[in-house]
Amino acid sequence: MAAITISPVTTKAERGQWVDYVYKANAGDPNFVPQLRGEELEKITAGGNPFHEHAKCQFLLARRDGVIVGRIAALIDEQALGQPVEQGMGPGTGNWGALEAETQDIAHQLIAAAEYWLRAQGMTRVLAPMNLSVWEEPGLLVKGHDHPPTVMMGHQNPKFQPWIEAAGYIKAKNLQTYELDITKEFPPLIQRIVASGEKNPKINVRNVVLKDFAKEAAIILDILNDAWSDNWGFVPITDSEVAYTGKKLKPLIKADLVQIAEYEGEPVAFMMTLPDMNEVLAKIGPKPSPLGWIKLLLWIWRPRVKTMRVPLMGVRKKLQSSRLASQLAFMMIEYIRANSVANYGASRGEIGWILDDNQGMNSIAREIHSVVNKEYRIYEKAL
Incomplete structure (x- = not known):
C-alpha cells in the first residue's frame, strides 16, 4: 500500500x-x-x-x-x-x-x-x-x-x-448538552419561583429589540464576558468577532427567543435561543439547489422547528450563586419555552454546552427535568 x-x-x-x-x-x-x-x-x-x-x-x-x-x-x-x-x-x-x-x-x-x-x-x-x-x-x-x-x-x-x-x-x-420536552410545564416549584419574580418590581425580563440589535448585542457581550470570565476554557471575544457573529446569527435571531433580564434598571443576565437550523440544512445539503435556497430563506423568514437550542446564558458575576441569579434564569427559560411552543411549534429544547463541573448550571438544568443527551470531550496532552 x-x-x-x-x-x-x-x-x-x-x-x-x-x-x-x-x-x-x-x-x-x-x-x-x-x-x-x-x-x-x-x-x-x-x-x-x-x-x-x-x-x-x-x-x-x-x-x-x-x-x-x-x-x-x-x-x-x-x-x-x-x-x-x-x-x-x-x-x-x-x-x-x-x-x-x-x-x-x-x-x-x-x-x-x-x-x-x-x-x-x-x-x-x-x-x-x-x-x-x-x-x-x-x-x-x-x-x-x-x-x-x-x-x-x-x-x-x-x-x-x-x-x-x-x-x-x-x-x-x-x-454536556441537556434536552427536555418543552411542551410540558415546569415543576410547581419552578412556577412559584417565576411567579415570585414577576411580582418583584425591581425585575424586568424583556425581549431584545431587533431594530437596535447592535446595541443589544453589545449588552449581551458585556454580560457574557463578565459572567464567563472565570470559567474553564474562557477566551475573550473580540469586537470584530462580535460584529461578525452578530451578522451571521441575525437571520436566526427572533426577538421573543433572546431575552435580557434587568435588575433595578441594569442589564444583569441574558439568554439566547436559536431555532435549530440543522433541521432544514439536513434536507438541502451543503450546496443547495435554487429550490433548496428558497426553502432555506422561507424557513429563516418563518421557522417551524422541532428543536430550540440555548447556546448561551449568562448572569453577572456579582449575582452568581445568589437566589436572584437562579430566579432570573428560570424566568427567562420559562418565557422562551412558552414562546418556542406557541410561536414556532417547537416541542424539544436543548441547553448547552455546559461544563460537567459547572454545578450551578447543571443544577438549573436538572431542576427543569432535563437530561443529558450529548457529551463532548476536550482532551489534553503535553508536547
Missing part, C-alpha cells in the same frame, strides 16, 4: 478540498448534518472569519496516491495564550481540530503532524479538538451519536474516541 503524504493547504483549491472532505467522510452517517459549503470555506479563510486576526492556523491534508484520505487543522489562538493556566488555556497551549481520517494510522499521522507544527511554534501542550475555537465546535462527541447535532454543535464518528486516546490524549473536561 502506498505511503501517506501530509501537506499544508496553500491554495484556494486546496481549501475547497479540505472542506469537501468532511462531506465525503461522513456521507454514510445518517446523523451527520452537512453545513453550507460557503460558510465552511469562509470559516477557514483569513479575511473572512475574524478568528484569524488573532490566530495562527495550519490546515493539513493527508493523501494516498494523490487521493485525499484525511484532514486536520493545527491552531494557536493568541487570545487563549493570554488566559490564566488554571482556566484551561494559557501560555504554551495550542489546539488542533476538524480531524477526519479513513484509518487510525492516518489519524495518528495527522495528529503527529499537527503536534510537530505546534511544537515548532513554541507550544508545549495541546487541548483538542477545537473547530476552530472554544466558541464554535469544541470537543469530540463521546455520547449521543444516535441523533443529529443541533445548530452550531459538532458531530463525529465514534471511532475517533479510541483513536485519539491511543495517541496519548487524556480527558481535560466534558461538555
Whole structure:
C-alpha cells in the first residue's frame, strides 16, 4: 500500500478540498448534518472569519496516491495564550481540530503532524479538538451519536474516541448538552419561583429589540464576558468577532427567543435561543439547489422547528450563586419555552454546552427535568 503524504493547504483549491472532505467522510452517517459549503470555506479563510486576526492556523491534508484520505487543522489562538493556566488555556497551549481520517494510522499521522507544527511554534501542550475555537465546535462527541447535532454543535464518528486516546490524549473536561420536552410545564416549584419574580418590581425580563440589535448585542457581550470570565476554557471575544457573529446569527435571531433580564434598571443576565437550523440544512445539503435556497430563506423568514437550542446564558458575576441569579434564569427559560411552543411549534429544547463541573448550571438544568443527551470531550496532552 502506498505511503501517506501530509501537506499544508496553500491554495484556494486546496481549501475547497479540505472542506469537501468532511462531506465525503461522513456521507454514510445518517446523523451527520452537512453545513453550507460557503460558510465552511469562509470559516477557514483569513479575511473572512475574524478568528484569524488573532490566530495562527495550519490546515493539513493527508493523501494516498494523490487521493485525499484525511484532514486536520493545527491552531494557536493568541487570545487563549493570554488566559490564566488554571482556566484551561494559557501560555504554551495550542489546539488542533476538524480531524477526519479513513484509518487510525492516518489519524495518528495527522495528529503527529499537527503536534510537530505546534511544537515548532513554541507550544508545549495541546487541548483538542477545537473547530476552530472554544466558541464554535469544541470537543469530540463521546455520547449521543444516535441523533443529529443541533445548530452550531459538532458531530463525529465514534471511532475517533479510541483513536485519539491511543495517541496519548487524556480527558481535560466534558461538555454536556441537556434536552427536555418543552411542551410540558415546569415543576410547581419552578412556577412559584417565576411567579415570585414577576411580582418583584425591581425585575424586568424583556425581549431584545431587533431594530437596535447592535446595541443589544453589545449588552449581551458585556454580560457574557463578565459572567464567563472565570470559567474553564474562557477566551475573550473580540469586537470584530462580535460584529461578525452578530451578522451571521441575525437571520436566526427572533426577538421573543433572546431575552435580557434587568435588575433595578441594569442589564444583569441574558439568554439566547436559536431555532435549530440543522433541521432544514439536513434536507438541502451543503450546496443547495435554487429550490433548496428558497426553502432555506422561507424557513429563516418563518421557522417551524422541532428543536430550540440555548447556546448561551449568562448572569453577572456579582449575582452568581445568589437566589436572584437562579430566579432570573428560570424566568427567562420559562418565557422562551412558552414562546418556542406557541410561536414556532417547537416541542424539544436543548441547553448547552455546559461544563460537567459547572454545578450551578447543571443544577438549573436538572431542576427543569432535563437530561443529558450529548457529551463532548476536550482532551489534553503535553508536547
